[in-house]
Amino acid sequence: MVMVSFWWQLLSACLMCFAFGAQMQKWEVADVANSDLPGRKVEVRYNNQPIAALIYGEGQTKVYLHVYGDERELLTNSGMTADGKPFGLYPHHRGIFIGWNQIRSELGVDDLWHMRGTQIRLQRLDELRTAGESAIIVATITWHSARKDENGSDLLLTEKRRLVISRPDGKRTQIDATFTLVAERDLTLDGDCHHAGIHFRASNEVAERRGETSYLWEPQLPGDGGRVVSKELKWARLVFPIGKNWYACTILNAPTNPTEELSWRDYGRFGFFFRRTLRKGETLTVSYRFIIERLNEPERTPEARESVRKSVQALYEAFAKQFGK
Numbered sequence: 001m002v003m004v005s006f007w008w009q010l011l012s013a014c015l016m017c018f019a020f021g022a023q024m025q026k027w028e029v030a031d032v033a034n035s036d037l038p039g040r041k042v043e044v045r046y047n048n049q050p051i052a053a054l055i056y057g058e059g060q061t062k063v064y065l066h067v068y069g070d071e072r073e074l075l076t077n078s079g080m081t082a083d084g085k086p087f088g089l090y091p092h093h094r095g096i097f098i099g100w101n102q103i104r105s106e107l108g109v110d111d112l113w114h115m116r117g118t119q120i121r122l123q124r125l126d127e128l129r130t131a132g133e134s135a136i137i138v139a140t141i142t143w144h145s146a147r148k149d150e151n152g153s154d155l156l157l158t159e160k161r162r163l164v165i166s167r168p169d170g171k172r173t174q175i176d177a178t179f180t181l182v183a184e185r186d187l188t189l190d191g192d193c194h195h196a197g198i199h200f201r202a203s204n205e206v207a208e209r210r211g212e213t214s215y216l217w218e219p220q221l222p223g224d225g226g227r228v229v230s231k232e233l234k235w236a237r238l239v240f241p242i243g244k245n246w247y248a249c250t251i252l253n254a255p256t257n258p259t260e261e262l263s264w265r266d267y268g269r270f271g272f273f274f275r276r277t278l279r280k281g282e283t284l285t286v287s288y289r290f291i292i293e294r295l296n297e298p299e300r301t302p303e304a305r306e307s308v309r310k311s312v313q314a315l316y317e318a319f320a321k322q323f324g325k
Contacts, residue, residue: 027130029137038084041066042128044135044165051173052165054137055095056122059084061115063122063141064097065163067173067249070294073242075249077201077268088204093269096290098179101195103156105187107145110156113195117146126160134166143181155184172293180285183278190275193227193263198288199271200249206240206268213266214239214298216309218316228262233272235316237308239298240268246298252289252316255325289319 027046034041038059044052053066055078067075079091092114099120101113112118120143127138143157164176179198189196206213217236221228228236237250253259253272264270276284299308 027133027135029128029130029135031125031128036082037078037080038082042125042137042139044137046135046167051135051167052163052175054122054139054163056139061118062092062094062097062099062112062120063139063161064095065175065177066095067175067290067292069242069245069247069292071243071245073245075203075242075247075292077204089207089267090201090269093199093201096175096177096198096200098198099196100189100191102190103143103145103187104190105145105156105185107147107149107154107156107185110145110147112143112156113191119144120159134164137161137163137165149185153184156187158182158184172291175290175292176287177290178285178287180283181278182283183280185280186278188275188277191273193261193273194265197263197271197273198251198286199263199269200238200251200290202238202240202249202268203242205242209241210266210268212241212298213268214300215264215270216299216305216312217262217264218309218313223262223264226264226266228264229260230262231259233259233262234320235312236262236264236270236272237312238264238268238270239295241298246295248291248293248295248299250291250312250315252291252319254287254289254323255320256323257286257288258284287323291315 029044031042039057042054050068056063069075076095077093079094081087099113101111103110103112110118123140123142125139129136139161141159141161145154145156148154160180162178166174168174215238218234221230233253235252239248258274259272260274263273299305
């Protein structure tokens with residue numbers, strides 16, 4: 001009996017160690033070579049399945065985040081081929097990205113949306129780690145003008161980008177994105193809602209199936225011309241097809257963010273826009289939660305859309321509490 005008890009305890013201990021080890025290996029984050037695109041990527045995996053990838057480096061003009069679906073399919077737009085050639089509709093729209101097509105400063109007006117002679121570069125990866133049920137990426141990124149000042153500097157902004165990627169209940173991908181911008185000279189972030197702000201762009205496949213996409217937003221205001229004007233915008237949700245599957249991307253807009261407009265397009269690009277003037281050394285921080293989930297079917301009936309509206313509003317209210325709202 002003693003011997004049986006000993007072996008049973010040993011087996012139990014081994015099983016506990018195995019379970020603990022498996023849990024510790026659930027999330028992985030690593031800076032690796034990118035065989036699919038120019039540059040490099042910080043790849044995030046969950047149970048060895050790709051979840052997201054931060055794209056940067058040589059051959060890239062901006063830093064952006066790719067998101068993957070439940071069947072390892074790429075949900076977001078890369079805008080280029082593996083050899084660096086532009087690809088698809090509006091190839092400057094890439095994944096989850098940030099930019100303004102008119103940044104005004106002493107250097108003139110710079111386009112950091114279409115990236116016309118300008119650059120958004122990753123300078124260093126400050127933090128790559130897993131923590132409990134998430135993966136964390138923190139990077140220092142610099143925004144550069146197409147021109148230089150008398151001292152030879154083209155620096156406009158220094159950004160700290162923090163991404164916390166998780167899988168609540170294992171059913172959806174959640175990306176908490178915080179962008180902290182520090183002005184390196186007096187400047188104004190300017191433009192229009194279709195060419196500036198923080199956006200999600202679905203895969204180019206969606207542009208070829210634009211008749212199948214749909215949107216919801218809160219509050220329920222007119223959205224003629226793909227533009228919703230309000231300082232009270234809380235969230236927006238895109239439903240889109242990829243292959244035989246359906247997905248939704250919801251962006252929750254932190255109540256502390258400056259907000260002027262929501263921009264949306266049927267080809268799968270949407271996001272929040274605002275203008276802001278910053279003095280040299282001034283800091284602007286904005287936060288968003290992106291929720292990407294696979295659907296059994298698109299939400300087409302009024303009843304289904306109303307049910308979704310209520311569930312997303314609950315998600316928003318939980319998110320807003322983090323900001324004391």
